[in-house]
Amino acid sequence: VACANGTVALELAIEALEIPQGTEIIVPCRTFMATASAVVARGCRPIFADVEQASGNISARTVAPLITDKTSAIICVHLAGWPCEMDEIMSLAHQHGLKVIEDCAQAHGAEYRGQPVGSLGHAAAFSFCQDKIITTGGEGGMVTTDDETVWKRAWSYKDHGKGYDTVFHTKHEGVFRWLHDSLGTNWRLTEMQAAIGRVQLKRLPQWVETRQDHAATLTALLAGHHALRLSVPPKHVKHACYKFYAYLRPEFLRGDWSRDRIVQELQADGIPVGCGSCAEIYLEQGFQKAGLAPAEPCEVSREMGETSLMFPVHPTLSADDVTRMGQTVRGVLDRVVAETSQLKRAA
Missing domain, CATH: 3.90.1150.10 (Aspartate Aminotransferase, domain 1)
Structure with missing residues (x-):
């Protein structure tokens, strides 16, 4: 799901995963502040985890002591393009029933054990701002997931709550179409920016x-x-x-x-x-x-x-x-x- 920037991509991932407000989300202390401010914007509390000296990333070892009965999710940042140790993080998350969001803002094209980042957690957020590995004319973002339900929620919320099936798979009587099955906002990417991004994907x-x-x-x-x-x-x-x-x-x-x-x-x-x-x-x-x-x-x-x-x-x-x-x-x-x-x- 393409969206306006990487910050709203993080918020959109939290929204689409239906992470409850008032819960805690573990984030790295070493990152751009949007990783944590997006948590606050969605009504949750960021809990700051230390990082591993070699990679600069959080790990299962640094996250585990911070998990409480209030914890709902982990956001792992692949800092500077170095992927986190995702097997251990996903195992820890599964053990505690937590969602995992990958912050891939700095990691376009990175891989972990042969799998591209953005395909390893429950959802992922990418940024395409001006100095990223891929940029879409100054700003841009994307949410990825392998869960169709999560994808449809993200697609809907970033476009005022339009229902995907209501837009594309429903026959409407009359001229006016009733499309908004829920409430959302406008976090869309422009078509011009998307065109730039499609070209850059080939060059990645x-x-x-x-x-x-x-x-x-x-x-x-x-x-x-x-x-x-x-x-x-x-x-x-x-x-x-x-x-x-x-x-x-x-x-x-x-x-x-x-x-x-x-x-x-x-x-x-x-x-x-x-x-x-x-x-x-x-x-x-x-x-x-x-x-x-x-x-x-x-x-x-x-x-x-x-x-x-x-x-x-x-x-x-x-x-x-x-x-x-x-x-x-x-x-x-x-x-x-x-x-x-x-x-x-x-x-």
Whole structure:
């Protein structure tokens, strides 16, 4: 079901799965805030789970302690295109009777054990906004599901509550047609945007391959530097490489160098680098004022947020662009590492 953007796609998935208002939905603390604000918009409470250090994703291990008798669903984000460990999450959800929504906003073309993301949970939400792997003219979204009843609910709600069968499979007497079997809203995607998306779908395999090539180049150039930590996905995961992450190891840096200073140095050298996804979205004032922050911080995600470097690997970059990026990063890091004696103490 195509819709206006990824945020309403999340809301639409919650609506179509008939997740009760007032219940709790477990979400990652490390994500874009829409993953959790969509939960609030549908009248539920987000419960923030910490992430695994390797992937930056939630897992069955980080989710399980948060499940209560109020829990109704889990939203798992395939962060930066790295799929969550879905077998374990789905098994945990089945054990507790929970729905699972995949947030695939950053994972178009990613696969888990040979299956495309968006086909692994009870429903999934995609985003097609301006910098995603696929974009439909600035904004766009989609809900996917293998449940026809859920699909019809989503189709109906995003178009003012029109009944699918009433529109397409019912003979109407007279000129006027009574089509709205329930109440909904207008979250439709325009036909022009859909046309753009259909063209980009054909290009997706090549685009993902180019992203993977760029990521492999950066990995080769940065691997082995003692001031960086890199993570490599397991073989059963196909990483869509929305972005490329590397993590600083502060113990190997001179005391006057922080992550932010390194980012500023790289940006001054013309390198497009940032810190990436918000590590603790519950620190946003919207969640703080609503009393939705957890009692204790998510420590793994906090550490990742303090040390992360994020680089683009989109297909409009050339191989030379990416090589220069990696060489420049390595050069800056070589200048800011601590003296040899300090490195030995850190080790």
